[in-house]
Structures are given as C-alpha cells and as structure tokens.
Amino acid sequence: MPAIETTALTKRYGETVAVDALDLAVPEGVVYGFLGPNGAGKTTTMRMLTSLTRPTSGTASVAGVSVTDRERLIQRVGYLPEEPPLYNELTAREQLTYVAGLRDLPSGHAEERIEDLLARLDLADDADRRIDTYSKGMRQKTAFIQSLLHDPDVLFLDEPTSGLDPRAARTIRTMIDGLADEGATIFLSTHILPVVDEHADTVGVLSDGRLVAEGPPADLKRQAEAGVTEGTGRTLEDVFLDVTSEDPATEDGAAVATEGSTDA
Numbered sequence: 263m264p265a266i267e268t269t270a271l272t273k274r275y276g277e278t279v280a281v282d283a284l285d286l287a288v289p290e291g292v293v294y295g296f297l298g299p300n301g302a303g304k305t306t307t308m309r310m311l312t313s314l315t316r317p318t319s320g321t322a323s324v325a326g327v328s329v330t331d332r333e334r335l336i337q338r339v340g341y342l343p344e345e346p347p348l349y350n351e352l353t354a355r356e357q358l359t360y361v362a363g364l365r366d367l368p369s370g371h372a373e374e375r376i377e378d379l380l381a382r383l384d385l386a387d388d389a390d391r392r393i394d395t396y397s398k399g400m401r402q403k404t405a406f407i408q409s410l411l412h413d414p415d416v417l418f419l420d421e422p423t424s425g426l427d428p429r430a431a432r433t434i435r436t437m438i439d440g441l442a443d444e445g446a447t448i449f450l451s452t453h454i455l456p457v458v459d460e461h462a463d464t465v466g467v468l469s470d471g472r473l474v475a476e477g478p479p480a481d482l483k484r485q486a487e488a489g490v491t492e493g494t495g496r497t498l499e500d501v502f503l504d505v506t507s508e509d510p511a512t513e514d515g516a517a518v519a520t521e522g523s524t525d526a
C-alpha cells in the first residue's frame with residue numbers, strides 16, 4: 263500500500279485550477295521531493311493531503327486513511343507548513359507539551375521526546391523563553407519538532423530548513439534521512455534543489471497543478487542529458503527549468519515519468 267495515493271485529485275478556486283487531476287503513488291519509507299514553481303499548487307496539494315482543505319474532486323489517501331476521514335488522518339500525518347501555527351505567548355516547552363496533550367501522547371513519553379528533540383536541535387537552553395522573543399530559526403525549529411512529535415507515518419515538510427543556520431539545517435536533513443530509514447515517508451517541498459538531489463529518493467515536479475516529471479533525481483538528470491552535448495552534466499535545476507518552461511513542447515500535460523520511479 264502506498265503511503266500517499268491520489269487519483270485525479272483536483273482543487274479549484276473559482277476559475278483557478280490549483281491542482282489538476284493529480285495522480286500520485288508514493289511508497290512507504292521514501293523521501294519524496296515535491297518541486298514546482300511559485301503558484302504550481304504544492305501548498306494546496308499538501309493542504310488536501312493533511313485534510314486542511316477539501317478536494318474539489320478526485321480521491322486521496324495517506325497512510326491508508328482517506329483524506330475525508332480527518333480525525334483518523336491527523337493521527338497519522340505531520341505537517342510543517344510555511345507559516346507554522348505557534349502561540350507567541352507560550353514558551354517552546356509549553357507549546358510542545360500543549361501539542362503533545364492535544365495528540366494524547368502519554369505524558370512521560372512526551373516529556374522525554376520533547377527534551378530529546380529540543381536537545382538535538384540545540385534549542386534546550388532557550389526552551390523556557392516565550393516564542394515571541396524567538397528568532398525566525400528558533401521558531402522554525404520549534405515548529406519542526408511540533409510536526410513530528412507524534413511520530414507520524416507520513417510527514418509533510420514545506421521548506422523545513424527555511425531560516426536555519428547551516429548546522430541546524432544539516433541536523434534537520436539528517437533527521438529526515440533517519441525518519442525515512444525508520445520507515446516514515448517524508449514529503450518534502452523545497453526550492454533548495456541540491457537538498458532534494460541529495461536526500462530525495464524520488465522527485466515529482468508540479469507545474470500549473472499538473473505533474474510534469476517524476477523519477478529518481480539521477481534518472482531525471484540522465485533524461486535531461488539526452489539531446490545535450492555529450493559530457494554535459496545536467497543538474498536538477500536544469501531539469502526543473504526544462505520541465506517547467508513555457509515551451510509548448512512541455513505543455514501537453516504528458517508527464518516525463520521514469521520507469522519504476524515510484525518503487526521503494
């Protein structure tokens with residue numbers, strides 16, 4: 263059973279088709295890099311997959327739970343949105359304890375997990391200060407911990423290293439790999455293409471609400487080399503620019519899929 267499965271998933275806002283008949287099958291335990299230009303529909307897709315917004319049509323399930331079953335779904339998924347919900351008047355420790363309570367985590371276990379995650383992200387010394395005194399990076403770390411506190415099966419991350427210093431960014435990247443190794447599925451949306459290149463097992467590129475390319479980074483780069491002078495190394499950025507260009511050749515809706523791209 264795929265960790266994420268969508269069939270003709272569509273979201274319209276009036277005349278705008280934000281997500282257009284999206285078919286995804288993401289296996290368990292992988293890091294799936296979700297790319298696309300601004301306004302491509304990435305956030306809308308993640309909001310549908312975490313039951314924050316309802317699809318106009320089509321179906322989707324995450325960790326085997328339909329996105330229409332919000333109550334069961336939120337126990338299985340974590341989401342770090344671009345603007346994470348934090349209470350400014352709480353300290354990080356209070357915020358995380360509060361969220362652990364909402365999630366019904368046994369208090370002893372929750373406390374241990376919170377302390378461990380605060381320490382790993384180098385936030386323990388500041389954890390008793392109010393969040394409204396935090397830097398952007400400290401807020402981001404708090405929100406990242408909050409998204410995975412309940413050990414979700416599928417974790418949706420929108421620019422998880424935004425505002426983080428290189429050390430903290432590396433910690434988060436290492437944690438992403440570790441979570442996937444333990445069997446969690448990570449749906450990673452970011453514009454930092456080298457991170458996707460290094461960490462994603464499979465990449466999907468969304469453009470105008472449609473999946474225009476999908477496959478392991480190495481395969482997509484190899485495909486992009488076809489027709490290019492031999493020996494020219496292509497980067498994921500080249501692939502991204504190719505498949506999201508306004509060139510009519512790429513606008514026929516045909517996804518550049520790589521065989522077996524969604525196999526674990």
Ligand SMILES: Nc1ncnc2c1ncn2[C@@H]1O[C@H](COP(=O)(O)OP(=O)(O)OP(=O)(O)O)[C@@H](O)[C@H]1O
Binds near residue numbers: 280301302303305
């Ligand atoms: N609540 C809304 N009401 C109306 N239109 C919306 C709404 N949310 C998103 N849209 C539209 O849907 C399209 C997709 O937006 P979305 O935020 O999903 O893109 P994105 O890929 O996450 O972009 P970015 O990389 O800039 O974050 C855009 O045209 C956007 O204007």
